[in-house]
Amino acid sequence: xxxxxxxxxxxxxxxxxxxxxxxxxxxxxxxxxxxxxxxxxxxxxxxxxxxxxxxxxxxxxxxxxxxxxxxxxxxxxxxxxxxxxxxxxxxxxxxxxxxxxxxxxxxxxxxxxxxxxxxxxxxxxxxxxxxxxxxxxxxxxxxxxxxxxxxxxxxxxxxxxxxxxxxxxxxxxxxxxxxxxxxxxxxxxxxxxxxxxxxxxxxxxxxxxxxxxxxxxxxxxxxxxxxxxxxxxxxxxxxxxxxxxxxxxxxxxxxxxxxxxxxxxxxxxxxxxxxxxxxxxxxxxxxxxxxxxxxxxxxxxxxxxxxxx
Numbered sequence: 001x002x003x004x005x006x007x008x009x010x011x012x013x014x015x016x017x018x019x020x021x022x023x024x025x026x027x028x029x030x031x032x033x034x035x036x037x038x039x040x041x042x043x044x045x046x047x048x049x050x051x052x053x054x055x056x057x058x059x060x061x062x063x064x065x066x067x068x069x070x071x072x073x074x075x076x077x078x079x080x081x082x083x084x085x086x087x088x089x090x091x092x093x094x095x096x097x098x099x100x101x102x103x104x105x106x107x108x109x110x111x112x113x114x115x116x117x118x119x120x121x122x123x124x125x126x127x128x129x130x131x132x133x134x135x136x137x138x139x140x141x142x143x144x145x146x147x148x149x150x151x152x153x154x155x156x157x158x159x160x161x162x163x164x165x166x167x168x169x170x171x172x173x174x175x176x177x178x179x180x181x182x183x184x185x186x187x188x189x190x191x192x193x194x195x196x197x198x199x200x201x202x203x204x205x206x207x208x209x210x211x212x213x214x215x216x217x218x219x220x221x222x223x224x225x226x227x228x229x230x231x232x233x234x235x236x237x238x239x240x241x242x243x244x245x246x247x248x249x250x251x252x253x254x255x256x257x258x259x260x261x262x263x264x265x266x267x268x269x270x271x272x273x274x275x276x277x278x279x280x281x282x283x284x285x286x287x288x289x290x291x292x293x294x295x296x297x298x299x300x301x302x303x304x305x306x307x308x309x
Contacts, residue, residue, distance in 0.1 A: 070220040073182045074240055075119060075265050079288050087297035099123060099185055102176055103133060110180045122181035124172050126212055127188030129155045138168050145197030156196035159208040173219050183222030185243060186212050190228040206234055213238035229255040241265040248278040260286045279303035
């Protein structure tokens, strides 16, 4: 009888040990399928979904940190905004969004904007090396390409080397999260269309940009696509807005319409055209357009408030 009881207990113990554990409750996930329009609330939260689009190679290297996700604030399709990187910073504008430099903007500025409910976008270059940035020593020589024409001290990056660049970009995203940025504006994410010194392909750029989007969302940060018009069909599901420079100048604004159709904000900057030359059409297309100086100082003309003379 004792032996029978002992055998019974041992069998139950073995069965219990081998039984699969209950799956953990999933956290908020990242939507990588197109999202519905967000128009009812000024600022909301969005979570994200996990099925990758078919055009992304499932075997591609993506850091493990991109596998878990948090909710993040999103913007309505129509917003008032300002972008300023130079000159005396003026944060007293009555706008919904401020786009500011990640490294140069003090924490107290972001906190002051948050007290007014302003959405803070933090800018950094994800596709180029800038020799004046505090983390410039982290970039190994093998990822540095040709000089960026017209931008002294800046070089293109070999975005194929995610093994070397991912830790640097993840650290920048961590800094954005620590500072309280609501979203990030990574620049120079269309290197495959430029003479970078590396044989970058369309798919190399897709892989890198998807990595950035997933890494941002995993830290509770929204993220915008900067220019990179040709890849909008593939990248639209991953990005929360698009910021384009001079689409009216180059007559390519129609390529931005998928973001409008997906209910996501389109932010446009024009430098050379006068406001009366593009603002009426920008408003008609549902864009949030500004006229700015190239140095991106405090000057702005908001097309939504512009009336033709």
